[in-house]
Amino acid sequence: MTTPVDHCPGLDPADAADRTSATADGPTDLSGERLPDAPLQFRVADRVATLPPYLFARINQLTYQRRRAGHDIIDMSMGNPSDAPSQAVIDKLAEAANDPRNHGYAPPLGIMSLRREVASRYLKKWGVRLDPESQVICTLGSKEGFGHLCLATIGPGDGVVVPAPSYPAHVYGVALAGGTAHLIDTTDPARYLSEIARIGETKRPKMVIVNFPHNPTATVVGPDFYRDVVRLALRYGFMVVSDLAYADVTYDGYSTPSILSVEGGDRVAVEFTTMSKGFNMAGWRVGFCAGNRDIVKALGTIKTYYDYGMYRPIQIAAIVALRHGEADVESQAKIYERRRDVLCEGLARVGWPVAVPKASMFVWARMPEPLVGRMSSMDFATKLLEEADVAVSPGAGFGTAGEGHVRMALIENESRLRQAVRQIGRSLAGDLRPSLTS
Ligand SMILES: Cc1ncc(COP(=O)(O)O)c(C=O)c1O
Numbered sequence: 001m002t003t004p005v006d007h008c009p010g011l012d013p014a015d016a017a018d019r020t021s022a023t024a025d026g027p028t029d030l031s032g033e034r035l036p037d038a039p040l041q042f043r044v045a046d047r048v049a050t051l052p053p054y055l056f057a058r059i060n061q062l063t064y065q066r067r068r069a070g071h072d073i074i075d076m077s078m079g080n081p082s083d084a085p086s087q088a089v090i091d092k093l094a095e096a097a098n099d100p101r102n103h104g105y106a107p108p109l110g111i112m113s114l115r116r117e118v119a120s121r122y123l124k125k126w127g128v129r130l131d132p133e134s135q136v137i138c139t140l141g142s143k144e145g146f147g148h149l150c151l152a153t154i155g156p157g158d159g160v161v162v163p164a165p166s167y168p169a170h171v172y173g174v175a176l177a178g179g180t181a182h183l184i185d186t187t188d189p190a191r192y193l194s195e196i197a198r199i200g201e202t203k204r205p206k207m208v209i210v211n212f213p214h215n216p217t218a219t220v221v222g223p224d225f226y227r228d229v230v231r232l233a234l235r236y237g238f239m240v241v242s243d244l245a246y247a248d249v250t251y252d253g254y255s256t257p258s259i260l261s262v263e264g265g266d267r268v269a270v271e272f273t274t275m276s277k278g279f280n281m282a283g284w285r286v287g288f289c290a291g292n293r294d295i296v297k298a299l300g301t302i303k304t305y306y307d308y309g310m311y312r313p314i315q316i317a318a319i320v321a322l323r324h325g326e327a328d329v330e331s332q333a334k335i336y337e338r339r340r341d342v343l344c345e346g347l348a349r350v351g352w353p354v355a356v357p358k359a360s361m362f363v364w365a366r367m368p369e370p371l372v373g374r375m376s377s378m379d380f381a382t383k384l385l386e387e388a389d390v391a392v393s394p395g396a397g398f399g400t401a402g403e404g405h406v407r408m409a410l411i412e413n414e415s416r417l418r419q420a421v422r423q424i425g426r427s428l429a430g431d432l433r434p435s436l437t438s
Contacts, residue, residue, distance in 0.1 A: 047176055054168070055397040059381055063391045074420040076408040077391040079215065079361055083335065085280045085321060086328045092320045096313030108309040109300050110138025110288075117322040118273075118288045126258040128265075134293045135266070137300050138310055142245055142272035142287035145299060147173045149241065149270070152302040153295065154179035159205035161196055161238075165395060165402035167215045170243070179206070185401055186214055189221045193228050200236030207239050208232075213246040213256060216398050216407040217364045218357035220250075223257040226265065233268035239295055240269035248278020248329045250359040251337040260291050270295045277361060278329040279321050286310065286318045336361050339410040339417055346421030351432035363408045364395075370431050372404050381406055387427035390420045 026037040043049070056077070063073050084090070096102050109115075115132035122128040130136055139145030146169060154160060156178040162170050163186035174181045182205060184195045189212070196208055210229060212221045226242075233240050240259060247256040259269045270291035276282035289299055303309075321328075343363055344356045354365035366372070367380050375383070377394035384390045384406075393409075395402030412420065 047178065051172055051175060052168075055378070056393060058378065059385065059391060059394065059397075062382065062385050066385065066389065071389050073385070073389050073391050074412055074416050074423070075391045076410070076412060076420070077393045078411070079277075079409045080411060081277060081280045081282050081361070082411045083280050083332065085284075086325055088324065089279075089281075089317050089321045093313050093317035096316040099313075102312040102316070104312075105308045106310060106312040106315060108304050108307065110136075110309065111312065111315050114138055114315045114319050114322075115288075117319050118290065121322055122258070122260065122290065126261040128258060128260045130260070130266075130290055131293075135296055136288060136290045137296055137303070138315065139272070139287040139289055139299075139303070140307060140310060141276060141282075141285040142243065142274040142289075143169050144285070144307075145272055145287050145289045145303075146170070146241070146243065147176065148302050148306060149289065149295070149299045150174055150177035150179065152298040153177075153239065154206060158207070159199070159203050161199055161205050161208040163192070163209060163211050163214060165216055165398035165405075167211060167243070168398070170209055170211065171399070183399060183401065186211070187217050187219050189219065189225050193225065193232070196229065197232055200232055200238060204236065205238050207241060209241050209243065210259070211243040211245070213249070213357075213359035215245065215360060216362055216393070216395070216402065216405075218355075218360040218362050220254060220359050221257070223262060226257060226259040226262045229259065230262055230264045230268055234264060238268075239292070242269055242271040244271050244273050246277055246360040247273055249333050249336055249361050251333065251340060252358055254358045256359060266291050266293075268292065270299075275318055275321060278332060279325060280332060281318070281321065284314050284318070286314060336410050339412070339414055342414045342417045343408065343410065343421065346418060347424065350421060350425030350428065352424070352428060361410045363410065364405055365408060366405050368428060368432055377403055377406055384424060384427060388420070388423035390424055 027035040029035055059077055063075065067073055112132060115136040115138065118136050119130040119132040122130050150173040154174060154177040158179045160174045160179045160181055162174060162181040162183050164183035166183065171181055182199050182203065184192055186192045199205055212219060229240055242259040244256060250256055258271060259265045260271055270289050273288050275286040289296055340357060340363065344354055347354050352368045354363055357363060367377065371380060377396045381392050381394040384392055393407040395405030
């Protein structure tokens with residue numbers, strides 16, 4: 001009989017036979033004692049076993065089943081950009097991939113010319129001067145960077161203020177590092193600030209996460225918000241992690257401020273930016289961490305233990321995108337803005353008025369009034385999927401603070417969104433009538 005162990009390089013099959021042997025009754029060890037022949041069950045680490053459940057799984061599964069049954073699902077469930085990066089960026093990737101010198105390991109924290117390009121974008125966009133060597137590193141998307149930053153800075157007993165409703169990675173990153181998340185409602189920035197002050201005083205957190213434009217609620221802030229956060233950080237001694245994933249997706253003239261542009265910002269904060277959203281490069285995994293030298297260094301240190309950095313041709317293409325892609329970023333934001341208008345105006349027309357976002361690629365919609373309290377956001381999302389063939393994310397997937405809402409990602413084109421509105425309108429016609437006649 002051939003077993004995989006027979007083919008292990010450097011292992012003499014006779015040695016293998018010395019250790020175990022298989023009989024008709026199953027494997028035995030040297031002394032002839034029976035060994036279990038069923039697959040062993042291993043217990044995963046507590047840090048994994050205690051992670052909160054992944055609530056989007058049910059909608060994903062249902063979407064999959066309905067697609068298999070032949071339904072054309074209009075999918076607004078995930079913030080996964082569906083448009084392509086500019087052709088020049090793709091061409092640069094192909095050219096760099098054809099250069100045999102580019103296939104080895106790249107510098108783990110990013111090639112210096114890419115880090116310089118990020119620093120130069122900070123200067124152009126926000127007037128922030130950064131030293132690319134000590135204040136900017138590249139990450140494999142900002143999610144990886146955030147997770148490893150938690151591991152590098154947070155441990156058991158450390159408290160972290162996390163925005164609620166929550167982008168799940170903010171909660172999981174803190175939990176996997178052994179920290180304690182203080183979930184604070186972030187939909188009213190002034191209240192978020194006063195809660196940060198209260199927790200700063202009473203619980204002395206080690207870190208505060210801020211994420212504006214916010215996923216999932218699309219809440220935005222102005223520069224004053226960051227001035228106040230920096231003051232609180234200096235007073236209570238916490239570090240600030242600003243997640244600027246949606247910095248490039250803004251509407252109606254709004255532009256996203258950077259915490260690094262306010263006085264004292266780089267004394268307390270790092271900021272994550274990404275090429276996933278505005279540059280349509282989500283699958284490429286290009287993110288950046290910039291700001292406070294010590295925090296950037298801590299992230300860099302832990303990353304060198306975990307990964308070998310980003311494929312060099314991707315980094316080279318990212319430089320081209322950053323250097324020449326600002327107009328593409330703007331026109332992509334305009335595409336999202338038009339989709340937002342189609343969706344929000346359409347929903348209002350069918351009797352479901354929703355808040356109109358100023359940024360992010362999401363519409364965070366309170367469930368239609370007659371249904372709030374009558375069904376959960378999970379049941380409502382299921383209803384839209386089953387009756388309208390429209391997939392949305394249930395608010396509860398972002399934590400209990402998200403209940404009563406659904407999140408719709410603007411990743412389908414305008415005509416598909418019009419179709420989604422018609423189908424949603426038909427599905428809700430019976431439910432909305434009472435509120436329209438009252
Ligand atoms: C708030 C927020 N931060 C970070 C990320 C991760 O982005 P990246 O693709 O850079 O890892 C996302 C992605 O959806 C997000 O919504």
